[in-house]
Amino acid sequence: MKRIGVFICHCGINIAGTVDVKRVAEALKDYPGVVLATDYMYMCSDPGQSLIRQSIKEQNLEGVVVAACSPAMHEVTFRKASAQAGLNPYQTEIANIREQVSWVHQDDKEAATRKAIEHIKTIVEKVKYNESLIPLSLSLVKKALVIGGGIAGLQAAIDIATAGYPVVLVERSDRLGGHVGQLSGVYVNFNAARDLLQSKLQAVQANPRIQVFLETEVEELGGYVGNFTAKLKHRGSDGSEPTFSEHTFGAVIVATGHSLRPLSKFGEYGGGRYPDIIDALTFERMLAPDGPTGGEIRRPSDGQVPRQVVFVQCAGSRDPEHHMPYCSKICCMYTAKQAALYRQRVPDGQAYVFYIDIRSQGRDYEEFVQSAMTQHDVLYVRGKVARLYEEDGKVIAWGADTLTGKPVEVQADLAVLATAVMPAEGAVELAQKLRIATDEHGFFSEAHPKLRPVESLTAGIFLAGTAQAPKDIPETVAQASAAAAKVLSLFSQRELVAEPTIAYVDEELCSGCGLCIPACPYQARTMHPWKHKAIVNEALCQGCGACVVACPNKACKLRNLTPSHVLAMMDAYLAEV
Amino acid sequence: MRIPYYPGCTLSTKAKGFDQAARQSFAALGIELAELKTWNCCGATFPLSRDNLLDLAGPVRNLVSAAAEGDKLAVACSTCFNVLKRSNLVMRNEEDKREKINFFIEADYAGSVQVLHLLEILRDEVGWDNLAKAVKKNLADLSVAPYYGCMFLRPPKEMGFDDHENPQILENFIRALGAQVADYPHRAECCGNYIAAFDLETTREMSYLILASARKAGADLIVTSCPLCQFNLDRWQQDLAMKHGGFRPIPVLYDTQLLGIALGLDTTTFDLDKHYVDPRPVLAEKGLI
Numbered sequence: 001m002k003r004i005g006v007f008i009c010h011c012g013i014n015i016a017g018t019v020d021v022k023r024v025a026e027a028l029k030d031y032p033g034v035v036l037a038t039d040y041m042y043m044c045s046d047p048g049q050s051l052i053r054q055s056i057k058e059q060n061l062e063g064v065v066v067a068a069c070s071p072a073m074h075e076v077t078f079r080k081a082s083a084q085a086g087l088n089p090y091q092t093e094i095a096n097i098r099e100q101v102s103w104v105h106q107d108d109k110e111a112a113t114r115k116a117i118e119h120i121k122t123i124v125e126k127v128k129y130n131e132s133l134i135p136l137s138l139s140l141v142k143k144a145l146v147i148g149g150g151i152a153g154l155q156a157a158i159d160i161a162t163a164g165y166p167v168v169l170v171e172r173s174d175r176l177g178g179h180v181g182q183l184s185g186v187y188v189n190f191n192a193a194r195d196l197l198q199s200k201l202q203a204v205q206a207n208p209r210i211q212v213f214l215e216t217e218v219e220e221l222g223g224y225v226g227n228f229t230a231k232l233k234h235r236g237s238d239g240s241e242p243t244f245s246e247h248t249f250g251a252v253i254v255a256t257g258h259s260l261r262p263l264s265k266f267g268e269y270g271g272g273r274y275p276d277i278i279d280a281l282t283f284e285r286m287l288a289p290d291g292p293t294g295g296e297i298r299r300p301s302d303g304q305v306p307r308q309v310v311f312v313q314c315a316g317s318r319d320p321e322h323h324m325p326y327c328s329k330i331c332c333m334y335t336a337k338q339a340a341l342y343r344q345r346v347p348d349g350q351a352y353v354f355y356i357d358i359r360s361q362g363r364d365y366e367e368f369v370q371s372a373m374t375q376h377d378v379l380y381v382r383g384k385v386a387r388l389y390e391e392d393g394k395v396i397a398w399g400a401d402t403l404t405g406k407p408v409e410v411q412a413d414l415a416v417l418a419t420a421v422m423p424a425e426g427a428v429e430l431a432q433k434l435r436i437a438t439d440e441h442g443f444f445s446e447a448h449p450k451l452r453p454v455e456s457l458t459a460g461i462f463l464a465g466t467a468q469a470p471k472d473i474p475e476t477v478a479q480a481s482a483a484a485a486k487v488l489s490l491f492s493q494r495e496l497v498a499e500p501t502i503a504y505v506d507e508e509l510c511s512g513c514g515l516c517i518p519a520c521p522y523q524a525r526t527m528h529p530w531k532h533k534a535i536v537n538e539a540l541c542q543g544c545g546a547c548v549v550a551c552p553n554k555a556c557k558l559r560n561l562t563p564s565h566v567l568a569m570m571d572a573y574l575a576e577v
Numbered sequence: 578m579r580i581p582y583y584p585g586c587t588l589s590t591k592a593k594g595f596d597q598a599a600r601q602s603f604a605a606l607g608i609e610l611a612e613l614k615t616w617n618c619c620g621a622t623f624p625l626s627r628d629n630l631l632d633l634a635g636p637v638r639n640l641v642s643a644a645a646e647g648d649k650l651a652v653a654c655s656t657c658f659n660v661l662k663r664s665n666l667v668m669r670n671e672e673d674k675r676e677k678i679n680f681f682i683e684a685d686y687a688g689s690v691q692v693l694h695l696l697e698i699l700r701d702e703v704g705w706d707n708l709a710k711a712v713k714k715n716l717a718d719l720s721v722a723p724y725y726g727c728m729f730l731r732p733p734k735e736m737g738f739d740d741h742e743n744p745q746i747l748e749n750f751i752r753a754l755g756a757q758v759a760d761y762p763h764r765a766e767c768c769g770n771y772i773a774a775f776d777l778e779t780t781r782e783m784s785y786l787i788l789a790s791a792r793k794a795g796a797d798l799i800v801t802s803c804p805l806c807q808f809n810l811d812r813w814q815q816d817l818a819m820k821h822g823g824f825r826p827i828p829v830l831y832d833t834q835l836l837g838i839a840l841g842l843d844t845t846t847f848d849l850d851k852h853y854v855d856p857r858p859v860l861a862e863k864g865l866i
Contacts, residue, residue, distance in 0.1 A: 266742075267740050267741070267742020267743030268742045270743075270762075271740075271742070271743040273760075322742075387762075389762030389763075390762070391761075391762055391790060391793065392793070396762075
């Protein structure tokens, strides 16, 4: 019989305060197969781990049960300790007597102690049947797909290609550059956006490792980290049928950018029916030297230079009742820039900015907004604009000055709305194709808001730029480089390593009924083309066990959790203490 | 088609023409507006005091009467419509209030009736295309300013049949009748009638903003379905014309009055002569009466 050691952790008083750990150790001592049952204050500490290592060597242990916290916390820790002592790590298991015992039975110490004993005996039985497993190694295609040719996609492609790996960059429209390509000057130094973009475009064009596909979208994405298969759809020229191409990639960066809340959604501001109520991107084009007016500020209705301009911040942002609840983050800064540029170009003009708060977090940002107020004499009014309409050739803004508590009416020539930043059109559909998550607004969700901000929840798919949330150019570029760094650390491995505790099929028992295929939530099951037996894609399988339940012949099994394991565990759990 | 119909107090007293035009026009379109056998004042106070359950007893009694006669209730007056529709939602969605009100008025009602405004019936039951086909008079030369007021569209989550900031139902109605829509910015602004009792001057100026704006947009007349707005917009125009030089008074009609005129009905019971600003000259000038 396997020689098994049981290590019971006090977790300070987290476990020992409720569970009588000495009695648990005593009860396990004579359990069949157990050659050692001991307790310690903190098993995860260095001395705790060293106790496990030492016991493995001295007692020739062939299996280890650590009765401690959830395996999500320290399974890796204890398996590593076992491996250091020469024991196959898959011979070490956790019995969770903290979250599942001591924390939930604090008012009944007797019952908690008995439950802890049952728990540990169950896991001892499991370890008796455990096989020594070797982690899986998966091949890795060292080529990246970048979706979106804006500043985020360009930066990510440049970083990956510079490190020596090939990149395919796909862009839906007929040009690279995204929104940055539509801007005039950028805050806080008024540098021309064109120049910023040009340096990136040249780097992309100069790098032979970057292949650019314009007018191309991702039609399908299959496979898994290291081995994605992508079907790309290339729009046909002059309305001809689209063509498709297939590629394999090791990693994907999603940098699809954003759209703006359309004026038609703003009934309170005319719903798009007034020519001189425009959104800030339209005004930005007016400021840009390559724009429709050649950089001259002229209002759309009659081409006159507007003498009074009202800028409306938070148009559709921070308004959960009617529009989007979130802050679009970039508007305070670009509105200050646009108002300052307007004042520079129309020195006798008056600019009003209606704002709720000024959010100017960034180096030199606050100084920049202050300079718009002081150097450029932009008049900031703290309050929302309730209504905008046109009458007698004027744009009338009704608002409030909340600092004086008075209603305000401005008769202007032009109104510029800082409309809310929204996910790009088709973002949710793309998320479904890529099997990544979006938030309730359609922005792609990161794996962890603090610790994994550039990863999606799907391994091998990373996020960059405003596709994930509103952000400005420096943040977008930083995130794009971070996503590229994640891709590079993936590509720096020789091969991918995966957990072996996944499903397998006993071909003798499999009748080829195929019930496991729809049961699998990870698309890891397929039918062998001519054997007519179910097969498991080891890279996609997450070991959830749905196929095991679905299989009528018990041909599907999970490694180290076979029916033999489970029946022995049940026997142990249901036995009288 | 027969739809139970709630006229309300104003339509039985000061706005009889609104009521007559509604019944006759709908009859001409093949819909009988069947007045409820018993009904009482809707109270008109629901929007002002939401927490007072007693204020709900009146409107709910009307809904109970309606439920005995059908599954729909047609309403012409915007304010009655607002009160009845929102009271109905309370009965449908708020169990606590429902039980108390049912206990108090000795009923067992849970919001089953669908409260519909006449314009909704024109849009959804008749259809704009069918309405256009039924039009007998040529209104092409008439420019009409739609006026929504507050009660018809708000609160949007409860009223919910049109965009409260950029509504279209009156515009579509006017177009279906073959008239031109006068596009002006203040069609859903408050006319001020709620403060008329204690600040008439402000009320008048609020009305003036709307009236002058409609005139500027080239309107020959204004249509509305709110008797409170109609009175308020109509009543002070002579005073406003004295105060604001150059302002030309503009008639304010009920939507059903314009509907009846367009359908070529006899207008003698429409009370066109009872408006403060007489609409008959402009209607005659356009060859409509």
